[in-house]
Amino acid sequence: MLQFILKRLGLAILVALTVSFISFSLLFLAGDPAAALAGETASGEDIEAIRVLYGFDRPMLVQYGEWLWSAVRGNFGESYYFKLPVSSLIAERLSVTMMLGVCGITFALLMAVPLGVLAAMRPNSIIDRIALFLSVAGQALPSFWFGLILIVVFAIQLRWLPVSGAATWAHFVMPTIVLGYYAMPAIMRLTRAGMLEVLSSDYIRTARAKGASELRVMFRHALRNAIIPVVSLAAVQMGFMLGGSIVVESIFALHGAGYLAWESIARNDLPTVQALILIFSMFYIVFNFLADVLNAWLDPRMRSS
Amino acid sequence: MTDTFLDVKGLTIDIPVGGGTLHAVRGIDFELKRGEVLCIVGESGSGKSLTSLALMGLLGRRIKVRAERMDFDGTALLDASPRQMRSLRGARMSMIFQEPMTSLNPAYTIGDQLMEAMLLHRDVSRAEARARAVDLLEKVGITAAASRLGQYPHQLSGGLRQRVMIAMALMCGPELIIADEPTTALDVTIQAQILRLLVDLVREMGMAMILITHDLGVVARVADKVAVMYAGELVETGLAADVFRAPMHPYTRGLLRCIPQPGKSRRGEPLGTIRGIVPSLVGEVSGCVFRTRCDEAVAACRGTIPQHWPGDGHAFRCVHASGARIAEQEGA
Numbered sequence: 020m021l022q023f024i025l026k027r028l029g030l031a032i033l034v035a036l037t038v039s040f041i042s043f044s045l046l047f048l049a050g051d052p053a054a055a056l057a058g059e060t061a062s063g064e065d066i067e068a069i070r071v072l073y074g075f076d077r078p079m080l081v082q083y084g085e086w087l088w089s090a091v092r093g094n095f096g097e098s099y100y101f102k103l104p105v106s107s108l109i110a111e112r113l114s115v116t117m118m119l120g121v122c123g124i125t126f127a128l129l130m131a132v133p134l135g136v137l138a139a140m141r142p143n144s145i146i147d148r149i150a151l152f153l154s155v156a157g158q159a160l161p162s163f164w165f166g167l168i169l170i171v172v173f174a175i176q177l178r179w180l181p182v183s184g185a186a187t188w189a190h191f192v193m194p195t196i197v198l199g200y201y202a203m204p205a206i207m208r209l210t211r212a213g214m215l216e217v218l219s220s221d222y223i224r225t226a227r228a229k230g231a232s233e234l235r236v237m238f239r240h241a242l243r244n245a246i247i248p249v250v251s252l253a254a255v256q257m258g259f260m261l262g263g264s265i266v267v268e269s270i271f272a273l274h275g276a277g278y279l280a281w282e283s284i285a286r287n288d289l290p291t292v293q294a295l296i297l298i299f300s301m302f303y304i305v306f307n308f309l310a311d312v313l314n315a316w317l318d319p320r321m322r323s324s
Numbered sequence: 325m326t327d328t329f330l331d332v333k334g335l336t337i338d339i340p341v342g343g344g345t346l347h348a349v350r351g352i353d354f355e356l357k358r359g360e361v362l363c364i365v366g367e368s369g370s371g372k373s374l375t376s377l378a379l380m381g382l383l384g385r386r387i388k389v390r391a392e393r394m395d396f397d398g399t400a401l402l403d404a405s406p407r408q409m410r411s412l413r414g415a416r417m418s419m420i421f422q423e424p425m426t427s428l429n430p431a432y433t434i435g436d437q438l439m440e441a442m443l444l445h446r447d448v449s450r451a452e453a454r455a456r457a458v459d460l461l462e463k464v465g466i467t468a469a470a471s472r473l474g475q476y477p478h479q480l481s482g483g484l485r486q487r488v489m490i491a492m493a494l495m496c497g498p499e500l501i502i503a504d505e506p507t508t509a510l511d512v513t514i515q516a517q518i519l520r521l522l523v524d525l526v527r528e529m530g531m532a533m534i535l536i537t538h539d540l541g542v543v544a545r546v547a548d549k550v551a552v553m554y555a556g557e558l559v560e561t562g563l564a565a566d567v568f569r570a571p572m573h574p575y576t577r578g579l580l581r582c583i584p585q586p587g588k589s590r591r592g593e594p595l596g597t598i599r600g601i602v603p604s605l606v607g608e609v610s611g612c613v614f615r616t617r618c619d620e621a622v623a624a625c626r627g628t629i630p631q632h633w634p635g636d637g638h639a640f641r642c643v644h645a646s647g648a649r650i651a652e653q654e655g656a
């Protein structure tokens with residue numbers, strides 16, 4: 020098990036380095052950062068001055084090494100737009116996004132896994148149909164539209180929930196539903212398919228032959244095996260939620276990291292964009308690593324391979 | 325101790341399929357006394373697995389099981405509640421399946437899976453269940469038994485896994501063991517060894533067993549009773565000694581001709597086989613199902629087939645009351 024974890028960790032670090040280099044260089048390929056920084060009216064000399072001031076004239080590898088070293092220590096430089104340290108800017112926004120992501124994936128899993136299990140227990144039953152309907156609806160409804168419907172019904176008509184902001188937990192209810200509902204269909208279908216496959220396997224018959232109760236068969240024997248691919252999917256979805264919650268953050272005016280990324284790209288705020296890309300990728304890598312470890316714990320065959 | 329404790333009469337299993345109903349098992353009868361070994365023989369598809377799964381109550385709700393009587397020690401299995409069935413399964417009757425490679429849960433250790441039935445059914449501590457597991461693993465011939473408890477199924481060979489399955493079925497000391505071709509999926513070199521082990525354990529513990537096997541040599545050695553199944557019917561049943569000495573049904577005789585006899589058959593000589601294929605059992609089935617392959621078939625085989633009792637407990641279904649010997653006379 021330890022060997023497996025170390026191997027995966029090494030791999031994760033390698034991927035992280037590659038991703039960080041790509042994110043660093045992509046922004047250079049996108050255009051001349053000094054020119055962008057100086058603005059449209061700047062003269063050639065001004066641009067050169069800025070180039071030297073910010074160190075863009077040095078070899079790229081040196082710049083990358085320097086940037087990475089300070090990034091590791093939590094220093095991402097200063098935002099071109101806000102004139103504030105990027106790290107403090109992000110820290111504040113990230114807590115909102117993290118909160119939203121964790122709530123979103125939890126909501127998605129709490130909906131999708133039980134529904135998937137129930138649907139698999141009784142294929143083609145009413146429950147299966149309802150689950151299918153919910154999942155098709157989840158994929159067909161655009162997030163912004165679904166979000167607006169929720170706002171109209173629960174915030175404006177019923178006045179149960181605040182329209183926007185991030186001050187209390189109540190502000191997170193609707194964004195969580197919208198974000199989680201988007202991730203639900205894929206998880207539900209994978210759970211259902213996995214359960215159906217596992218339930219037809221010989222070891223489930225063995226469990227029944229021992230006199231295990233239906234609940235025990237479903238959860239201890241079947242779900243334990245069927246959940247393995249779901250763990251990987253949930254990790255990917257979680258990474259996606261952190262980086263891709265821009266729509267939800269804008270609808271509900273939650274000033275999170277996704278919204279910040281969108282703003283910073285529009286403003287060509289290079290250090291902020293780089294830092295966000297790096298952080299989002301790191302989250303993605305960390306979640307996948309954790310999913311691998313969790314899977315290895317769930318599936319003994321994975322540990323020894 | 326010698327009373328009948330498993331009594332099956334008119335067991336019928338219907339499976340809805342695309343084009344109608346598959347009458348997979350049609351009205352079979354058998355009985356078992358405590359400590360007896362009943363061997364069910366018959367080619368694949370004759371309904372042996374369905375019959376054993378029906379006894380265990382393990383057929384899904386899609387498959388319709390009916391019977392005049394299916395009693396296990398006074399309990400009508402078909403009327404029992406799911407809870408009652410669960411309290412029998414794994415405790416008083418247990419089953420060993422054909423596929424050792426896939427019959428163990430890949431996510432749990434051998435120890436967990438061995439102890440499960442005992443912890444479910446008996447009021448014992450984990451330590452006691454563990455001790456029993458180690459004891460049984462040793463009994464089924466697994467070395468370093470205690471250290472195996474922490475291993476996972478994928479770390480064991482097929483033969484070892486089937487030994488584990490046997491130990492698992494014995495954990496609660498059941499009164500009835502159903503073993504459905506327990507060695508068919510194994511390497512030929514260890515088949516005989518594992519079967520012998522199973523039979524010895526069953527005899528030693530005084531359990532009754534229903535053993536489904538293709539190996540007529542094994543049947544001759546271990547069976548008290550034999551039931552011959554063909555295409556969902558029990559064509560002949562009786563004490564093993566009677567059936568082997570005087571097989572009455574043409575199908576039984578065909579099967580017995582198929583065993584290679586040491587010394588009698590020369591090397592390279594093809595084994596006796598029964599010609600033809602099994603008819604479809606979807607839709608109405610009437611007359612003798614074996615008639616299309618039978619050398620002794622006559623017009624009457626399309627009608628109702630009578631049952632004959634040539635001896636005590638020996639029964640067969642055929643239009644030829646004394647077991648026609650036409651083929652043998654011709655051959656003689």
Ligand SMILES: Nc1ncnc2c1ncn2[C@@H]1O[C@H](COP(=O)(O)OP(=O)(O)O)[C@@H](O)[C@H]1O
Nearest residue numbers: 339341346348367368369370371372373374375
């Ligand atoms: N779940 C099922 N659905 C449809 N047909 C089945 C099912 N299980 C068994 N059968 C059919 O029933 C017949 C008897 O099967 P089985 O009891 O497994 O035979 P045996 O164990 O004697 O080889 C076969 O023709 C088989 O195809």
Ligand SMILES: [Mg+2]
Nearest residue numbers: 372373504505
């Ligand atoms: Mg079978």
